[in-house]
Amino acid sequence: MGIYAIRVPDIGEGIAEVELVTWHVQPGDVVAEDQSIADVMTDKATVEIPSPVSGKVLALGSSVGDTIAVGSELVRLEVEGTGNLKENSAPAPVHQTQTAPVSIAKIEPPAATPARAAPPAERAPAPAPAPLRASTAPRGNAIVARAAGERPLASPAVRQRALDMGLELRYVHGSGPAGRISHDDLDAHAAAGGQVQSQGPAGYAERHGEEVISVIGLRRKIAQKMQESKRRIPHFSYVEEIDVTELEALRARLNQLHGATRGKLTVLPFLARAMVLALRDFPQINARYDDEAGVVTRYAGVHLGVATQTDGGLMVPVLRHAEALDLWACAAGIASVAEGARSGKAARDALSGSTITLTSLGALGGIASTPVINHPEVAIVGVNRIVERPVLRGGQVVGRLLMNLSSSFDHRVVDGMHAAQFIQAMRALLETPALLFVE
Amino acid sequence: MKDISTKLLVIGGGPGGYVAAIRAGQLGIPTVLVEGERLGGTCLTIGCIPSKALIHAAHEFERAQHQAGGSPLGIRVQSPSLDIAQTVRWKEGIVHRLSGGVGALLRKAGVQVVKGWAHIEDGKTVRVEPADGEAVRVRCEHLLLATGSAPVELPMLPFGGPVVSSTGALSPETLPRRLVVVGAGYIGLELGMAYRKLGADVAVVEAAQRILPGYDEELTQPVLDALERSGVVLHLGCSVQGYDAQHGVRVRSARADEFALPADRVLVAVGRKPCTTGFGMESLQLDMAGRFVAVDAQCRTSMRNVWAIGDLTGDPMLAHRAMAQGEVVAEVIAGKARRFEPMAIPAVCFTDPEVVVVGRTPGEARAAGLDCIDAAFPFAANGRAMTLEATKGFVRVVARRDNHLIVGWQAVGQGVAELSAAFTLSIEMGARLEDVAGTIHAHPTLGEAVQEAALRALGHAIHI
Numbered sequence: 085m086g087i088y089a090i091r092v093p094d095i096g097e098g099i100a101e102v103e104l105v106t107w108h109v110q111p112g113d114v115v116a117e118d119q120s121i122a123d124v125m126t127d128k129a130t131v132e133i134p135s136p137v138s139g140k141v142l143a144l145g146s147s148v149g150d151t152i153a154v155g156s157e158l159v160r161l162e163v164e165g166t167g168n169l170k171e172n173s174a175p176a177p178v179h180q181t182q183t184a185p186v187s188i189a190k191i192e193p194p195a196a197t198p199a200r201a202a203p204p205a206e207r208a209p210a211p212a213p214a215p216l217r218a219s220t221a222p223r224g225n226a227i228v229a230r231a232a233g234e235r236p237l238a239s240p241a242v243r244q245r246a247l248d249m250g251l252e253l254r255y256v257h258g259s260g261p262a263g264r265i266s267h268d269d270l271d272a273h274a275a276a277g278g279q280v281q282s283q284g285p286a287g288y289a290e291r292h293g294e295e296v297i298s299v300i301g302l303r304r305k306i307a308q309k310m311q312e313s314k315r316r317i318p319h320f321s322y323v324e325e326i327d328v329t330e331l332e333a334l335r336a337r338l339n340q341l342h343g344a345t346r347g348k349l350t351v352l353p354f355l356a357r358a359m360v361l362a363l364r365d366f367p368q369i370n371a372r373y374d375d376e377a378g379v380v381t382r383y384a385g386v387h388l389g390v391a392t393q394t395d396g397g398l399m400v401p402v403l404r405h406a407e408a409l410d411l412w413a414c415a416a417g418i419a420s421v422a423e424g425a426r427s428g429k430a431a432r433d434a435l436s437g438s439t440i441t442l443t444s445l446g447a448l449g450g451i452a453s454t455p456v457i458n459h460p461e462v463a464i465v466g467v468n469r470i471v472e473r474p475v476l477r478g479g480q481v482v483g484r485l486l487m488n489l490s491s492s493f494d495h496r497v498v499d500g501m502h503a504a505q506f507i508q509a510m511r512a513l514l515e516t517p518a519l520l521f522v523e
Numbered sequence: 524m525k526d527i528s529t530k531l532l533v534i535g536g537g538p539g540g541y542v543a544a545i546r547a548g549q550l551g552i553p554t555v556l557v558e559g560e561r562l563g564g565t566c567l568t569i570g571c572i573p574s575k576a577l578i579h580a581a582h583e584f585e586r587a588q589h590q591a592g593g594s595p596l597g598i599r600v601q602s603p604s605l606d607i608a609q610t611v612r613w614k615e616g617i618v619h620r621l622s623g624g625v626g627a628l629l630r631k632a633g634v635q636v637v638k639g640w641a642h643i644e645d646g647k648t649v650r651v652e653p654a655d656g657e658a659v660r661v662r663c664e665h666l667l668l669a670t671g672s673a674p675v676e677l678p679m680l681p682f683g684g685p686v687v688s689s690t691g692a693l694s695p696e697t698l699p700r701r702l703v704v705v706g707a708g709y710i711g712l713e714l715g716m717a718y719r720k721l722g723a724d725v726a727v728v729e730a731a732q733r734i735l736p737g738y739d740e741e742l743t744q745p746v747l748d749a750l751e752r753s754g755v756v757l758h759l760g761c762s763v764q765g766y767d768a769q770h771g772v773r774v775r776s777a778r779a780d781e782f783a784l785p786a787d788r789v790l791v792a793v794g795r796k797p798c799t800t801g802f803g804m805e806s807l808q809l810d811m812a813g814r815f816v817a818v819d820a821q822c823r824t825s826m827r828n829v830w831a832i833g834d835l836t837g838d839p840m841l842a843h844r845a846m847a848q849g850e851v852v853a854e855v856i857a858g859k860a861r862r863f864e865p866m867a868i869p870a871v872c873f874t875d876p877e878v879v880v881v882g883r884t885p886g887e888a889r890a891a892g893l894d895c896i897d898a899a900f901p902f903a904a905n906g907r908a909m910t911l912e913a914t915k916g917f918v919r920v921v922a923r924r925d926n927h928l929i930v931g932w933q934a935v936g937q938g939v940a941e942l943s944a945a946f947t948l949s950i951e952m953g954a955r956l957e958d959v960a961g962t963i964h965a966h967p968t969l970g971e972a973v974q975e976a977a978l979r980a981l982g983h984a985i986h987i
Contacts, residue, residue: 262923
């Protein structure tokens, strides 16, 4: 039997580090060749790391949430044959480029965190109480798999302690055989801010407790992106009201005529079309600004970022060459990239390279919003809710469908006047939707 | 009338009431316990303890007779005789010692015991009238009803004279020559078998088609065999019409034939009913669940700060259930978070052989929609059972097929009552078949059959 170390592979695009998102294996598991062992997240996408060999997992090299360098040891396996490591050799130190919330390296005794600086002669005799983790999975927020009405399985002492702690056992994940809940599971649940049962009518009861949530994974990426955008880009926002009465009539008619065969249209493909047409006259808005190099790159093609809410958080998949798509192709394209993001199956390329972004909070209402530019782009167009309002037309009060566009621009490269003219151009197209089809 | 104020008043000094009072006293709750008869209630004075004493005496007498007839073990004794008055005195000695012990425990816990019959005036006030002396009015914040149950009387066989309840059967002044037992539940069979061993001719009349109707047939078969071997005559599917001294018990069979069973004593053991009347409980107008007082998981009744435990609150009417409920109530009143939510309540039938049921039987598991496996290990393959001449019976385990979680244990055999501890513990702890199979069981003991049953369910029993 030999020892085989699996390292974080080079996943291309010059990526030097990844964040560990999920473990699919635990120490003791037997993995087959090509079986996925972990998910890591790059700047854009989550990537599965498969095992190149079959073997039994001896230890894990990092915790979920750690940022680890390409080439770091990820997992150590016991394999048939010789493996790629000598037995008992000290594991390669897990090279963490950032301090993770719970860093294994931190809690190791100094002698065991060794490594690069120590001369080989000193290192060799060290029995290496490996900085590899051989513990179980994090339990606190694991999913509780229990059939409806099934009583949670726990010893009387655990049940009593749960009552004393005010915890409902049915919400606690049991890590034991047959899903049995242990004292440790209870502790983990409580530490994760477990659901505390209410004592009587709880509407006015004092509530205590704090929940610490590590900002990791996609949420960390979102936070970093937003901070980067707001810190680097002097935003200004512009809100305009658009009368979409005719557009809505057209949309209803088209859906009636072609909905069954070509698919139903939402407002988004019309907006995309209006944006594509308006951008012809405002090339400085369909651009990316590399402020370090001092270069603005204007693009002929419109690669439309579509802000998409996913289970993990906000993602911006990209609809490439929106200018070349008719309404239905555009609608299908938007649906396809959004679904790719939501299902987590989007490739890295599908999540990068946008030149301008469209964001819609339409369904959630709101009069106006202040969208944050998707760095390094220079503009983002936000869509607010369509509402029917009374409007004076020729001295008569009539009901019209109105919708606000709330847009933000990078004031370093887009002047206020141009931004306003761009939105007015979009408005003209949307209010007279026949113009959307005139070439 | 003397007035007492207390935080907790317990009506009934049986296993539920006295345990609640002791626990409350331990927790510093001022507690008064009212009992009209001896401390210990049905269980200690006219139920579990005296019946087991009588069963043991009967067993010993039978063994002596067996040895007098020539034992395969080579033991020879002179023909034994029985002094039933001394047997009853011995049994009374045990009851007296235990009842006195309960009194001492209550005193140690600081509980004030008031002798007399309670009458509820309202949810916070109870009048206690002793047989002699001045009445006492007790005012309380919490009222705990633990009044227990009483034997059911049949209208055509009213208690009195030769017709006795289990209470009367436990203190016989003389032994009947011919005893008819009405009811083949666990009380009727336990006492019927004991009387048979003491020398009486015993006939059992049961309305259902089988004995111990609460248990499955596989489990009751060894008991049926033992009844037949011992000469107890069973009349199943028969109803009792009445009794007169001249003819005995008149019985009607399922085919509507009528016949008489001569008897000089009749034991009516057709069940027990909760004691809900005669002490003013009606005035509280508590919500009922059928004939029982309805309670929630903390034993609260529908009236605030009025609690109920034990036989009063439903099946299974077992002392250990009442005790566990009593503890829960005391601790809830003391402000602790507690619930009465056991995974299983063991039930033991002290016939010979004994029967134990904990959790679900295979049939009950099926009825509950569980996909289960079950396996039994016979005592015939157990070394210890052979040395005890107790090879009848088996241990059976029921477990979920998907994750091997044990959901039930049943056993029938000599001494299997003691296995109930292992059975119940394994279910409360959420053990799987592998847990029991992987636990070393002492050799040679009957308990090895427990491990072997688990192994057999896993498909690899060693000794069969």
